[in-house]
Amino acid sequence: MPVDNLSLARRVEPRQQVVKQAIHWLLRLRNNHGNSRLTRQCEQWRAEHHEHEIAWQRVQSLHAELSSSLRAVQGAQVAFNTLENSAQGLGRRQALKLLSGALLMGSAAWLARDSAAWQQWSADYATATGERRGFQLPDGTRIELNTASAVDLNYTTQQRLIKLTRGEIIVTCGGSDEGAAADRPLRVENRHGSYAPVDGRFILRQEEQCTRLSVTRGRVLVHAGGHSLEALAGQSFLVDQSGLRAAPTPDMDAGAWLDGLIVTRNMRLGDFLAEVGRYRPGYLHCSAEIADLRLSGVFRLEDTDRLLAVLPQTLPVQLRYRTRWWVTLERAA
Amino acid sequence: MSSPELVVQALYGSHHGWLNAWLRARLGNAADAADLAQDTFVRLLQRTERLELKAPRAFLRTIARGLVIDHWRREEIERAYVETIAHLPEGEVPDAESRALVLELLESIARMLEGLKPRVRQAFLLAQCEGLTHKQIAELLGVSVRSVERYVADALYHCYVLRYES
Numbered sequence: 001m002p003v004d005n006l007s008l009a010r011r012v013e014p015r016q017q018v019v020k021q022a023i024h025w026l027l028r029l030r031n032n033h034g035n036s037r038l039t040r041q042c043e044q045w046r047a048e049h050h051e052h053e054i055a056w057q058r059v060q061s062l063h064a065e066l067s068s069s070l071r072a073v074q075g076a077q078v079a080f081n082t083l084e085n086s087a088q089g090l091g092r093r094q095a096l097k098l099l100s101g102a103l104l105m106g107s108a109a110w111l112a113r114d115s116a117a118w119q120q121w122s123a124d125y126a127t128a129t130g131e132r133r134g135f136q137l138p139d140g141t142r143i144e145l146n147t148a149s150a151v152d153l154n155y156t157t158q159q160r161l162i163k164l165t166r167g168e169i170i171v172t173c174g175g176s177d178e179g180a181a182a183d184r185p186l187r188v189e190n191r192h193g194s195y196a197p198v199d200g201r202f203i204l205r206q207e208e209q210c211t212r213l214s215v216t217r218g219r220v221l222v223h224a225g226g227h228s229l230e231a232l233a234g235q236s237f238l239v240d241q242s243g244l245r246a247a248p249t250p251d252m253d254a255g256a257w258l259d260g261l262i263v264t265r266n267m268r269l270g271d272f273l274a275e276v277g278r279y280r281p282g283y284l285h286c287s288a289e290i291a292d293l294r295l296s297g298v299f300r301l302e303d304t305d306r307l308l309a310v311l312p313q314t315l316p317v318q319l320r321y322r323t324r325w326w327v328t329l330e331r332a333a
Numbered sequence: 334m335s336s337p338e339l340v341v342q343a344l345y346g347s348h349h350g351w352l353n354a355w356l357r358a359r360l361g362n363a364a365d366a367a368d369l370a371q372d373t374f375v376r377l378l379q380r381t382e383r384l385e386l387k388a389p390r391a392f393l394r395t396i397a398r399g400l401v402i403d404h405w406r407r408e409e410i411e412r413a414y415v416e417t418i419a420h421l422p423e424g425e426v427p428d429a430e431s432r433a434l435v436l437e438l439l440e441s442i443a444r445m446l447e448g449l450k451p452r453v454r455q456a457f458l459l460a461q462c463e464g465l466t467h468k469q470i471a472e473l474l475g476v477s478v479r480s481v482e483r484y485v486a487d488a489l490y491h492c493y494v495l496r497y498e499s
Contacts (some may be wrong), residue, residue, distance in 0.1 A: 020490060023489045023493070024486060026485060026489075031467060054444055058496075062493055063489065063499075066445075070438075073435050073439065073462075074425065074431070075418060075421050075425050077417075077462070078418060079462040081414045082414045082417045082441065083414035083439060083454075083458055086410040086439075087442060087443065087447075088451075089409040089413065090402070090409045090447075137341065173416065241479055273357070323463070324420070326473050332347065
């Protein structure tokens, strides 16, 4: 039968499993540099089959090519920081403008211009890590999105629905609300509950387990887990699928981010870093022995590197930058 | 004139204005939009397979989307690079010529790594650019060494598929 001849003549295309084995060998050899026993075993594996050798040659040359390209970039961490930073930027733009499939509403002015169209549309608004943005909706409602937040709007002739899908927002009812409210009530929803403001202003901060609602003006009718409640200005509640309860006294000012600030009162350092970490990409941690240190103060969010640099002046800690985005705090020596 | 060219010419005649507007809405810039609209039709001319004409706008959108992403990637890399080298000490700042070369290299790598999960990409880059061991990377990312091994292997496999199988 000519089958064997045919398959020999054709270029062998290594199977997925063989490519993965070749990658495995390459990484093992790299991590055990100069291990002659491992080198011999790898050579044996390559010799076992033509397919192995092809996969090996390709994987090795691909790896060498990537390494030499990256090493051609001068300066410590320049390649890493550039690629990380741009990947995040690109992801943000794609998510915002192309992949969401939704109509992107670039600016409030654009919306207001087309007053006939706004009655019936839906759109997605989102912010990236470290970004804060405000939107004036055509009905007069204003939404502020904190870092890494997203909302979907669903305005129809019957309702005005704002869905918080991620992060934190401040909703301020507009002046034109009184007339419109009766036939098109405004409602905000998230995975933990639903919130209907009766004029006013409130903050919603969604976390993994629950959502913190803080009313700063007016009243908000809250529904969660079969329970309802009217939250008044000055009150805060924790809302989850099982219901709502009064929030403990906060150790930070809930709405200070709107002014670009974190304002803390006797806050644990561990919690503080988690809070700062919401505003910057990468990893920000402290060692366990200093996590319970307390701090109070006003911190500016516009430059979190500078914010962190201030900490050793007031606390017995030191900063360790491994790369620009990997920062750990340790007890000062 | 061969028929593919006629097809593209017909598409151009009836959809060029629309495509221009579509791109402009995404790029927010008329000059870039005009360039990418031209590029889109040039790409069409270079295609050898039969053109799908049932949904010409969806088809044009698909090509234009890819070009928009290329365009953004270039912009983001340039922005991130300029931002990064601004932190370098004076003597280490590269000159204009090597910058152009480096941007091109970074762009090709970024294209290759696109679609990887952030953790996978970070682990891979820390190994490749910074030469960190898997153990060091595991500490930085707060994951196990086994996970890092898997991430780095996944990233290499991803690059392999792009290079040799597509």
